[in-house]
Amino acid sequence: MPLVYHEWIQSDLQMGLWHITESVDELISMLFLNKEEFDTLSSFGNDARRRQWLSYRALIRNLVKADYIYRIYYDDNNKPFLVNPQRSISISHCSDYSAVLISPDMKIMHGIDIEPIHSKILKVTQKFMNIQEHNEWEKTESVEKAIAYWTFKEAIFKAYGKRYITLRENIHINSFQVENAQTNGMIKLKSKQYLFDLHLRKYQNMFISVAFESE
Numbered sequence: 001m002p003l004v005y006h007e008w009i010q011s012d013l014q015m016g017l018w019h020i021t022e023s024v025d026e027l028i029s030m031l032f033l034n035k036e037e038f039d040t041l042s043s044f045g046n047d048a049r050r051r052q053w054l055s056y057r058a059l060i061r062n063l064v065k066a067d068y069i070y071r072i073y074y075d076d077n078n079k080p081f082l083v084n085p086q087r088s089i090s091i092s093h094c095s096d097y098s099a100v101l102i103s104p105d106m107k108i109m110h111g112i113d114i115e116p117i118h119s120k121i122l123k124v125t126q127k128f129m130n131i132q133e134h135n136e137w138e139k140t141e142s143v144e145k146a147i148a149y150w151t152f153k154e155a156i157f158k159a160y161g162k163r164y165i166t167l168r169e170n171i172h173i174n175s176f177q178v179e180n181a182q183t184n185g186m187i188k189l190k191s192k193q194y195l196f197d198l199h200l201r202k203y204q205n206m207f208i209s210v211a212f213e214s215e
Contacts (some may be wrong), residue, residue, distance in 0.1 A: 002018055002020070004017055005201075005203055005208075012105050013103045013110060013212060015102075017098075017203060017208065018055050018056065018058065018097065020096045024047050027055060027058055030058045031054065040053075056091050056099075059098060060072075069084065070083065071083055077161055079158075079161035081106070087102050087103065088104075090110055090159065092114045092158075094116060095116065109161065109213040110159050110213070111154070111156060111160075112210050112211075115206065115207055117143060117206065118143070119143050121147055121150060122141075122146060125137060128167040129149055130172065147207050152173050152185055153173065155198070156196050159196060159213065160194065165189070170187055171185065171186075171188075172187075173185040182200070184196065184197060184198060184214065195213065195214040196213055197211070197214050198210070
């Protein structure tokens with residue numbers, strides 16, 4: 001089982017990272033898919049997408065350690081959650097890795113994002129950083145820090161799980177050092193603010209960001 005990284009972020013919130021090395025058939029053998037799920041699987045245009053879709057289901061089974069069949073459902077904003085057993089989940093994947101953040105607390109807002117560290121991000125920094133963040137980033141113009149900003153914001157976006165917010169205008173990240181691996185951020189709306197704790201992990205040439213609502 002290629003669960004390559006696991007961490008309890010806090011007592012009721014765990015994160016797992018799966019290295020996708022299996023074939024489609026091998027991943028199917030780990031699961032109990034129903035007809036609807038097989039139909040969804042068949043709708044994907046290539047095996048890479050099928051393997052990603054199957055892998056985070058296999059990862060969830062590994063983390064939950066359930067002997068019974070579970071299903072992933074989606075709310076009106078397309079945010080996933082688990083039933084039987086009931087869990088709040090967040091999912092991310094890129095190339096040959098998938099990641100899941102999972103909690104028995106259905107009310108907690110949490111999100112996860114994974115992203116390879118790549119210089120292409122430097123072409124679009126002003127599209128997702130606000131002025132203050134961009135001024136802070138320009139002190140070093142670090143590729144790693146740019147990726148960290150991106151993954152932090154994506155994790156918060158997934159944690160909030162609702163539409164009509166943007167990374168640049170509504171999600172704000174406090175100043176941070178990549179080496180410290182922890183900071184805070186918030187969603188700013190006209191009538192309300194939501195505060196989040198942020199954690200950053202590096203695995204090989206990839207960043208994993210976790211966001212959960214501050215108490």
